Every structure is written in C-alpha cells, then in structure tokens.
Amino acid sequence: MATRLALTTLVVPDYDAGIAFCVDALGFALIEDSDMGGGKRWVVVGGEDGGRLLLAKAANEAQTAAIGNQTGGRVGFFAHTDDFTGTYARLVAAGAKFEEQPRRESYGSVAVFSDPFGNRWDLIEPKEPGQ
Secondary structure: OOOOOOOEEEEEOOHHHHHHHHHHHOOOEEEEEEEEEOOEEEEEEEEOOEEEEEEEEOOOHHHHHHOOOOOOOOOOEEEEOOOHHHHHHHHHHOOOEEOOOOEEEOOEEEEEEEOOOOOEEEEEEEOOOOO
C-alpha cells in the first residue's frame, strides 16, 4: 500500500477570499466546498493533475497571526503553469505582489510572489524536456 500526501492546509482570513484567489487568479479548480456547520467549511482547491490545498479559515488569534507566515517567511507554495505570461498577468490583477522580475533558470521561467494574504509562492513554467 502506497502513502501519498493528499492535502496541505493554507490558513486564510476568509473562505471566499481564499477561493477567489486560488480559483480566479491561480486557475485552480474548486474541488469541494462543504458546510461543516458552525461557520466552518471544508474547502479544497487544486490543479488538474494533483496538488491540493485545504483552505482553512483562521479560528483563533494564533491562527490569524500565522496567516502569511505559515512557512516562516520562506517560499512555501509552488504553482506550475504552461502560460507564464497569462498567469503572471492574472496574479498581478488579483493583488499578488511580485518580488522580482521573471527570470529564466535551468528548470524554466520563475518569479517569486506573495499572495494577498502574505504567503510566498514560486510561479514556475517548467522547461520543456529537451530545451
């Protein structure tokens, strides 16, 4: 029996704001949004071929304080795209703050950005094999 990582939690200040950013800006699919009662929801977003986030609304002061710093200031999330220019433009329009100009690396095009909640991401268009 194989074990695989199924979900990674991303604490957000508001479910709908998290969905808007992940779906509208990043282009992820909304996989599930179920009411759990008491204002809690089970919200899962992700890509077509894996990589899923559980969007969790901060429930207390400690969780609220962790929003935007869940990985201690490091890039903690990596989004792959096959259209760097288009995804870059959508992210800027959605309020993402790019920390640098896009650059070419041996593995493809990349730029670091912060989402509207302060989390740091790499936007990557992987290099095609053989390029």
